[in-house]
Amino acid sequence: MNHYELAKEILDHVGGSSNITQLNNCATRLRMNFKDESKIDLNKIKEIPGVLGAAKKSGQYQIIIGTDVSTVCEEIRKMGQIDEAAAPAQKVGKLDSLMDIFASIFTPVIPAITAAGMIKAILVICVLLGMNKDSQVYSILSFIADAGFYFLPVMLAFSSAKKLGCNPYLAVMMGGILLHPNFAKMISAGDPVFFLGLPVKLVNYGSSVIPIILAVWLMTYVERFADKVSPKPVKFFMKPVLTILIVAPVVLVVLGPIGSYIGTVIAIVTDFLNNHVSWLVPMLMGAFMPLLVLTGMHWSFLPILMTSYSTYGYEAVMGPGSLVSNICQGAASLCVAMKTKDRQFKQQASSAGITALMGITEPAMYGVTIKYKKVLLSVMLGGAAGGFYSGLMGVVRYTSGTPGLLSIPIFIGENPMNVVNALISCVIGFSITFLLTWFYGFKETENDKVASPGYNKQEEESGLKSKKISISSPVNGNKVNLSKVNDETFAKEIAGKGMAVEPVDGRITAPFDGEVVTVFRTKHVIGLRSNEGAELMIHIGIDTVELEGKHFTVHVSDGDQVKTGDLLIEFDKQAIEAAGYETVVPVIVTNTGDYLDIIPSEEGPVKSGQLLFTIL
Template structure:
């Protein structure tokens, strides 16, 4: 398929061009929002040749294409895309909504920041090779690179306005006012300045991040107000005039300084961590980056990264750890390709391993890592160890870019050893992950041609040789295969094997005799331990953690003992669904590795007390 054919195939499965309300792309993914999500068929998108995967995360649909993603995105836009904010009426969780906003605001400006950072890296290399900083070539390229950072408020103003639903050109004007040479001269002079009798805080807003986002947020309300009070006959000029005259003074007097203080606070915390515990954040990022990407939580760090770039010219929060983590993904996949006897997995893992080393981890993550719990743990171990070294050596990233061996130049800066230590950290992560994957091992998958034929036979043989534990259903409802749950953590069996149930009455009963291991703070998750040692996780709904315990009523506490059939928890199924959340209930054996097999019963209706899972 060429780029246009791939774009057309995707559009057929998302309800057409008119169903798209927003489309952006990052280094490897199309990120899309839709008017009617019922028209989107992820299962069919996953089958399109050229699509590496498709998921919904953080309130946004993500279609993984790879390095050709920009070409596919451009083809879709060329077909007549008219992006506009649409209120679908569906309630979205606060966390998902926030991640969606961050992604929409920062993703469009990343190419500019990347270009600026790469030019700076080139200049560093040129200086090392003998170029004078006073030469005209250096000076010109330097101010070109600086423009990407200095005028960041204007770029963020446009992307923020597009996401929040106000005029992007008026937003750009607000950003321009903060950077105007006349205002900059006032800041330099330091003389008191007032507007309408109110003092203006003299702050240099060049390269700032938070102030302009707050300004555009205010503008969304002011613009609606101006539209409402402006008579139709003069609305054309009165609406934008009122908007600017209200927004800019408030930003200069209140929101600008507030945003500056927030940015300074973020920079101070980042500086403190880099100075006193430089190893901590890269270690955590290196270890947990796969889980952050799976849940979409990595977007929450974008304001921190942008603030660090504009304040220090580099960041040490995500770059070092994510570089090592990506290399570890490649290491694990390559190890699997060498060790596995399964032809399909060998072919997938070999190609996915190479692309992961280059920074494109989706094929390795979705095709190999997540499918095997032990491999994921090996990747996290290698990422943590490599990240620890990177943090200990003070490795930093000078600009944005997909971390991988191809993008190593983003770690080139004035300290020539920075990139050397980055490569050493990668080597450490690679070796640790490869060794852990090799010796810790993984469950060898059965060839697809043999899978159907041998599954029942193997289960029967195991059942005759080992003790069988039957887990009863804690729910009245309908059984659903765990792979159909719209959460990769459960569908890919990352936490363990199990099954899901659609409840009909909102009641959770004890599936065996045992005790309550834990009830999560937000009451949507309950962990149980049977008298026979089975550890069971019952997770009510998808993303229901965002309800903060609302609509859930537990009848037991941590440490309570119970008998099979005792009522453990109730939830308001209707209210949760009206709030926009699914109420499917994954039931997971979290200590799956302690047993030979966990077998789920067939899909269909089930009542409390009936057989749900069989553990061998």
């Protein structure tokens, strides 16, 4: 299926281009919002050849395509008018909103940064092959590459304006003001500069990140004010004039220096970590990158990465660790493919493994590694080991790009050992992950097995049935299957199997006799272990972590022994729903892999203490 056909298939299952209110893409995903969500068929979208996965997160739909996503996105735009200004306001949590802003501002400029970084890498290779740095060819290619970083404020001005909702051309003008040659001359001269008696701090804003974002943020409010106070007959010129005359001085006197200071602090912290504990951040990134990607938290590092690129010309925060992590995802998937006897799963895992080695990890993550807790742990340990070596050797990434074997050139720089050490870190991560997965992480489950000599299904099943455990509902309400929960982690049983309850009150009680393993700091999740060894997670609501414990009251502590029916947590259902959050309560067996199966009861009304599901 070519890009046009793929785009057409996606449009057919989202209600057409007229239903789209927002469309953009990151490195591997289409990110979309719609007028009428009842027209969206996620299940059909997931079945389209070329679509690696699809999910809805905090009001936004994400369709995983892979590295061809930008071409598919462009094909969709060609097929009809998309009125992005008509996007309805989605009520999402502050954290999700912040991640979405970061993604929307920084993702569009990544191709320019990638191009600039790759040209620099090519220049390094050319110099190693004998090119003279004083030659005109080198000089021209050098300033071509530098332009991608120097004019970063102008590019970020445009993407920020598109996301925050102000005139993008006025925003670009603000970026140009910060980089104007006359202002650059004032900086070079070093003499004090004042505007109406207010000191203008002489800051070089070339390649900066934070100042222009703050400037555009201010512009969104000033432009509305200017629109309100400008008389209609003169609004055409008075509105933009007022906007610039207010925003520019405030930015030069106040916001610009503040943004520069924030960027300096980020650079200092990054520099300190690189110089004193260079192994720490790559090790942590190598270990926890799957969880960061799963939750979308990796977007929060974009300002740090851009600041590092513009300050040093490279970054060591995410690139080295994410490279190793992606390779480890591939190693685990390939190992599972070799061990499993299920032909269909073998094909799925092997394909996902190869794709992960190339840098696209979603098929491996959602299809293989997150399904098995020990496999995921193997990936994280291998990633930590490879990341530790990478950090110890000072590996850096010179430009953005999806880390994988195909994008190894982004690690080529003036130090020829940088790319060599990057490859060694991949070998370390791959080897450790593969061995851990083989000997510890992956064991055949009932569904993976096929009939073979010496395998007696009835005999094994009868032995496992002795572990039958009944799990009661922890809350009054209506039972629903996990597939109906509006969260990919639960709906796809990534965290484990179980069932959910739509509560009618705010009392969570113990579903069995056992122990309180952990109560999350944010009080919305509690982990329990039954006397028989079943490990249970009760998760109150969707995205309620953002409430930071507000509207929750906990009545137990870690290590407490509880009996069936004991009160564990109370929550204010009405207040949580009024804040815009769902209160459905998924009840998950986190050690699902230790059992034969989880058998849910029929959907419908349930009272606290009545059967919710059975563990076999």
